[in-house]
Amino acid sequence: NAGVTQTPKFQVLKTGQSMTLQCAQDMNHEYMSWYRQDPGMGLRLIHYSVGAGITDQGEVPNGYNVSRSTTEDFPLRLLSAAPSQTSVYFCASSYGAGGANVLTFGAGSRLTVL
Amino acid sequence: AQTVTQSQPEMSVQEAETVTLSCTYDTSESDYYLFWYKQPPSRQMILVIRQEAYKQQNATENRFSVNFQKAAKSFSLKISDSQLGDAAMYFCAYRRRYGGATNKLIFGTGTLLAVQP
Numbered sequence: 001n002a003g004v005t006q007t008p009k010f011q012v013l014k015t016g017q018s019m020t021l022q023c024a025q026d027m028n029h030e031y032m033s034w035y036r037q038d039p040g041m042g043l044r045l046i047h048y049s050v051g052a053g054i055t056d057q058g059e060v061p062n063g064y065n066v067s068r069s070t071t072e073d074f075p076l077r078l079l080s081a082a083p084s085q086t087s088v089y090f091c092a093s094s095y096g097a098g099g100a101n102v103l104t105f106g107a108g109s110r111l112t113v114l
Numbered sequence: 115a116q117t118v119t120q121s122q123p124e125m126s127v128q129e130a131e132t133v134t135l136s137c138t139y140d141t142s143e144s145d146y147y148l149f150w151y152k153q154p155p156s157r158q159m160i161l162v163i164r165q166e167a168y169k170q171q172n173a174t175e176n177r178f179s180v181n182f183q184k185a186a187k188s189f190s191l192k193i194s195d196s197q198l199g200d201a202a203m204y205f206c207a208y209r210r211r212y213g214g215a216t217n218k219l220i221f222g223t224g225t226l227l228a229v230q231p
Contacts, residue, residue, distance in 0.1 A: 033218070040123075040223055041223060042118075043205070043219075045219075048218065058218060059218070088157065092219075098211060098212060098217065099209040099212070100147065100166075102164065103219055105158065105159035107156070107157060108159075
């Protein structure tokens, strides 16, 4: 049982480049989300999805795009990378969006934009 | 809007001693969950303990326990018999029980715990 798998673990980009952070879960979770972690700011929600074909914006969505074509996968796309997007990114999933559902996190992806 | 505040950016404890990490939150909701997550240097987010707001009994998981004061909106984490492996960043988090699709997990800014041998 792999849980939540994120790739890549590390990535360095130049300003203006695009890339996709991959997230896959094998727990049949309906709810998936992306957070970014910055020093002194905790984790902030970027985008989330409550099922295949359904996505919505979180707290800090600008510069990011998501899609959910299958239950298992929830990729995060950076359209034109900026230094402000240097961060650690976490994918997390749960059975549902209710508070009783514990989020399972991936191992994180450290992104540096030069 | 709900907020979570951790006022201790860093804490230190001697091995085998007890330490308490503080967390306060603000919400107008009455039904919610509170969490403590541990993030060691590996970056992995690990759930330490969970408290349901409607349960008066404080949650306990082995050496980890909480002091949940609902009226004061306070949710502290006590680590007993601290071990070197407890050294990590600890995040307090809040989530409403119900809230539809927008029900996000709200995090505090974290407390970095060092354990001295």
